[in-house]
Amino acid sequence: MTTTPKRDSYDVVVIGAGPAGLAASATTAQAGLSTLLLDENAGPGGQVWRAIASTPVTAPEQLGADYWAGADLVKEAQASGAEIIQRATVWSLDRRLEIAVSSGGASAFVTARRVILATGALERPFPIPGWTLPGVMTAGAAQTMLKSSGLVPDGRTVIAGQGPLLWLLAAQILRLGGRIDCILDTTERGNYFAALPYALDFVTSPYFAKGLAMMREVKAKARVVTGVSELVASGEGQLASVTYAARGHRETIPADLLLLHQGVVPNVNLAMAAGVEHHWDDRQLCWSPLTDADGNTSVVGIAIAGDGAGIGGAAVAVLRGRIAARAAVESLAPAAIAKLDAENVVRTALAQAERGRSFLDVLFRPAPQFRIPSGNTIVCRCEEVTAQDVLDSVAIGATGPNQLKAYRRTGMGPCQGRLCGLTVTELMAQARGKCPQEIGYYRLRAPVKPITLAELAAGPKTEDDVKAVVRG
Amino acid sequence: MFKRSDQDNRLSVQIFVDGAAVAARQGDTVSAALLASGRDVRRATAVSGAPRLPYCMMGVCFDCLVTIDGVGNRQGCLVPVADGMQIEIQKGKREIGK
Numbered sequence: 001m002t003t004t005p006k007r008d009s010y011d012v013v014v015i016g017a018g019p020a021g022l023a024a025s026a027t028t029a030q031a032g033l034s035t036l037l038l039d040e041n042a043g044p045g046g047q048v049w050r051a052i053a054s055t056p057v058t059a060p061e062q063l064g065a066d067y068w069a070g071a072d073l074v075k076e077a078q079a080s081g082a083e084i085i086q087r088a089t090v091w092s093l094d095r096r097l098e099i100a101v102s103s104g105g106a107s108a109f110v111t112a113r114r115v116i117l118a119t120g121a122l123e124r125p126f127p128i129p130g131w132t133l134p135g136v137m138t139a140g141a142a143q144t145m146l147k148s149s150g151l152v153p154d155g156r157t158v159i160a161g162q163g164p165l166l167w168l169l170a171a172q173i174l175r176l177g178g179r180i181d182c183i184l185d186t187t188e189r190g191n192y193f194a195a196l197p198y199a200l201d202f203v204t205s206p207y208f209a210k211g212l213a214m215m216r217e218v219k220a221k222a223r224v225v226t227g228v229s230e231l232v233a234s235g236e237g238q239l240a241s242v243t244y245a246a247r248g249h250r251e252t253i254p255a256d257l258l259l260l261h262q263g264v265v266p267n268v269n270l271a272m273a274a275g276v277e278h279h280w281d282d283r284q285l286c287w288s289p290l291t292d293a294d295g296n297t298s299v300v301g302i303a304i305a306g307d308g309a310g311i312g313g314a315a316v317a318v319l320r321g322r323i324a325a326r327a328a329v330e331s332l333a334p335a336a337i338a339k340l341d342a343e344n345v346v347r348t349a350l351a352q353a354e355r356g357r358s359f360l361d362v363l364f365r366p367a368p369q370f371r372i373p374s375g376n377t378i379v380c381r382c383e384e385v386t387a388q389d390v391l392d393s394v395a396i397g398a399t400g401p402n403q404l405k406a407y408r409r410t411g412m413g414p415c416q417g418r419l420c421g422l423t424v425t426e427l428m429a430q431a432r433g434k435c436p437q438e439i440g441y442y443r444l445r446a447p448v449k450p451i452t453l454a455e456l457a458a459g460p461k462t463e464d465d466v467k468a469v470v471r472g
Numbered sequence: 473m474f475k476r477s478d479q480d481n482r483l484s485v486q487i488f489v490d491g492a493a494v495a496a497r498q499g500d501t502v503s504a505a506l507l508a509s510g511r512d513v514r515r516a517t518a519v520s521g522a523p524r525l526p527y528c529m530m531g532v533c534f535d536c537l538v539t540i541d542g543v544g545n546r547q548g549c550l551v552p553v554a555d556g557m558q559i560e561i562q563k564g565k566r567e568i569g570k
Contacts, residue, residue, distance in 0.1 A: 040531055040550060041531075041550070042499075042501075042550075042552050047530060051499070054499045056477065056479060056480035056481065056482050056497070056499070057477060057479065057480075058479065059479065087550070089550075122528070122530065122532050123528065132522065132524060132527075132535075134514045134523050134524060134525035135473065135525065136527070137525070137526065137527055137528075137529070138527060138528050138529075140528065140529070140530060141526065141527060141528050141529035141530070142529075144529040144530055144549075145474065145504050145507065145529060148499065148500075148501070148504065149476070149480070149497065149499065149500050149501075149504040149505075149508065150476055150477035150479065150480040151474040151475070151476060151477070151504060151507070151508055152474065152475060152477060153473065153474055154473070154474060154475035155473050176477050177477070177478070178475075237514070237522075237523045238514075238523070256473055257473050257474075267532070381527070381533065381535065382519075382534060383519060384517065384519045384520050384522065413534070414534040414537070414545075415532060415533055415534045418532045418533070419527075419528075419532065419533050450545070
């Protein structure tokens with residue numbers, strides 16, 4: 001398998017081999033553009049189609065049709081002529097479209113005429129008391145282990161939170177003979193009413209029937225508690241129990257494993273470090289890049305496709321990938337545009353695929369107490385900073401996430417704010433009586449993933465570069 | 473905490489965890505193999521020494537940091553196992569020379 005790019009420069013570099021990245025790279029390569037697809041995982045598929053080429057869970061009904069839908073696109077990308085490198089971590093992208101990528105312990109540097117970012121989503125932080133205890137993981141983590149290694153929970157297992165992924169995971173665990181003791185549904189009552197205006201679009205979308213069937217399948221086999229408004233994970237050095245409150249009653253359940261999930265948010269680190277302008281999305285409660293209808297960002301030559309440009313799901317991501325790729329072909333090789341699907345066909349399919357999303361966004365808007373913690377609850381997992389620490393810093397003058405770094409090192413650990421950034425923004429906004437847009441976010445910079453000094457030093461350098469730092 | 477599916481017929485791969493032989497499967501990540509092993513594989517954080525296990529399994533949380541073949545601070549959830557791989561559970565900061 002290739003680990004280093006074959007060339008120094010490409011027409012198009014696509015980052016991330018999930019639905020959007022696979023579709024984008026296949027499309028630009030089919031149009032004859034030199035295309036490099038870089039992906040951090042061992043195989044293509046992103047998170048939603050993780051391990052699609054290698055999963056031991058081969059009985060098709062267990063992972064479901066939406067999972068296997070990815071197989072054709074993986075084949076299409078592999079046959080397209082795009083150069084695909086797995087286990088390649090992009091750690092820098094700048095306005096000149098220069099890319100630094102770490103692979104096999106060494107870094108390579110390439111330039112592109114167009115970059116399509118398809119870095120997807122990550123799970124929203126779920127900062128409850130005890131969420132750093134061993135035995136507490138995200139639902140996505142359990143799903144990753146299920147898909148790529150056929151592993152299912154077999155101890156006392158509680159799943160808590162809300163959203164489509166939570167029900168899909170529960171169904172998959174049960175189909176594979178795993179254990180679920182209880183599902184704690186945190187969806188707020190009021191959200192059902194707030195989502196009503198969007199219900200018609202939803203019931204006529206494919207989400208509806210699939211979602212209902214899955215919830216029915218799970219509810220037939222597992223205990224479900226709705227209206228959960230408080231969650232605490234407890235234990236000494238290891239999860240021992242989960243305590244919840246729901247509609248006035250409180251219960252403590254012994255547990256070995258707690259799986260948390262309250263939706264996904266764009267993975268913005270690379271785009272922000274490249275200088276792409278973002279805004280606070282009040283409906284999805286996260287930072288989203290500002291893009292035009294083709295996915296183009298505020299940085300000339302960089303487009304974003306898929307969930308990284310705002311959560312839309314896999315089907316939407318594929319179409320946004322095609323659209324961003326089409327725009328790249330239009331600007332770099334207009335004559336080849338005839339080879340691609342007609343634009344109106346793709347845009348119509350996109351409108352169709354986006355139907356029902358508003359309903360999900362409003363229904364599964366996470367409750368404030370699960371986004372904005374208090375007291376000793378850890379906000380920044382890496383630097384072990386609590387909500388009270390953040391509030392204390394605000395009280396003595398910290399104005400936003402960047403100042404807070406100097407006070408408390410929040411966001412300066414290895415995860416670079418991925419697990420605390422949204423919490424810090426909302427917590428500081430609330431404490432200062434401002435909106436998240438005014439409070440802002442961490443200023444992100446390369447390297448967006450930690451690399452060793454040796455790897456950095458081994459990079460190409462001119463004589464002038466060397467003279468600048470060597471004495472004598 | 474986790475068990476393997478009956479239908480998993482991938483080839484076995486032997487890795488070593490703090491010197492002890494552990495059976496993993498081809499295609500497991502280091503973190504998945506550690507969690508499937510049933511052993512106590514909790515690391516200790518660099519800041520307070522608090523025990524942790526992997527949280528996200530997709531490369532973003534860094535709670536899976538582990539020493540692999542003598543190199544510290546590797547993200548165990550992104551590295552596939554290989555026969556004979558030497559894994560050390562990392563207690564605290566990465567050490568100089570590792």
